Amino acid sequence: MAEHEDEPVTLSAHALAALAEFQAEKQDRKAKFDRLRAEAEEDDVPLSMDAFAEDWNASQFWYSDETARKFAEQLLENATSETSIGVISTPSTFVALRNALRTKPRAERPRLVLLEYDERFRVFPEFVAYDFQSPLSLPAELKGSLDRVICDPPFLSEDCQAKIALTIRWLLKVNSMPPVRVIICTGERMEGLVTKLYQSLGVHTTSFVPEHPTGLSNEFYCFANFECNLWTWRQRAG
Numbered sequence: 001m002a003e004h005e006d007e008p009v010t011l012s013a014h015a016l017a018a019l020a021e022f023q024a025e026k027q028d029r030k031a032k033f034d035r036l037r038a039e040a041e042e043d044d045v046p047l048s049m050d051a052f053a054e055d056w057n058a059s060q061f062w063y064s065d066e067t068a069r070k071f072a073e074q075l076l077e078n079a080t081s082e083t084s085i086g087v088i089s090t091p092s093t094f095v096a097l098r099n100a101l102r103t104k105p106r107a108e109r110p111r112l113v114l115l116e117y118d119e120r121f122r123v124f125p126e127f128v129a130y131d132f133q134s135p136l137s138l139p140a141e142l143k144g145s146l147d148r149v150i151c152d153p154p155f156l157s158e159d160c161q162a163k164i165a166l167t168i169r170w171l172l173k174v175n176s177m178p179p180v181r182v183i184i185c186t187g188e189r190m191e192g193l194v195t196k197l198y199q200s201l202g203v204h205t206t207s208f209v210p211e212h213p214t215g216l217s218n219e220f221y222c223f224a225n226f227e228c229n230l231w232t233w234r235q236r237a238g
Contacts (some may be wrong), residue, residue, distance in 0.1 A: 068096035083110035
């Protein structure tokens, strides 16, 4: 055995600095996450997505604060304590909803449900574990319980889009008055499939373009079954 093989491995000054920076960032994220956990329990403190680092390998791309706020406004319009709102795979919108409702008396707030695969969001009491690969593996009481839904399917594949559409149809109330509201956000190349999957719900491509601070390589579209002050339909069916 060569004599130098027993010598301890040493890192260069540059590598040590990079390691120290990584450890500091890790501790900072943990501190933010611990603070967020406490704030989520208090329910009256403004929340932020800063504690949740995006995992691009899991196709996580958070909306800008402005986009999330605009979606929250549309989901909350004319909502009452009898309204149930489902947020599927778009936690930045959920945080915007929580922030919008924090000054409202609890008895007057609509019910929120966060369906999410990422276990970090279990810090919120509204969290429900969700995997699109098992689209109906959800608590039975959620079936036909939601008045409004927003979803951002994590993957641009027919399989993912179709399974999540099955989940959404299972979750929504039937023959609801006022009519259910549906917002779907996904890549432009899914347009034909999305409008087909949600045709029975009256979903069309809208003029609104969601923004992501980190940017996306693919063009992003917003689809909905209603028009509002933020968007119109790009084209009407028929």
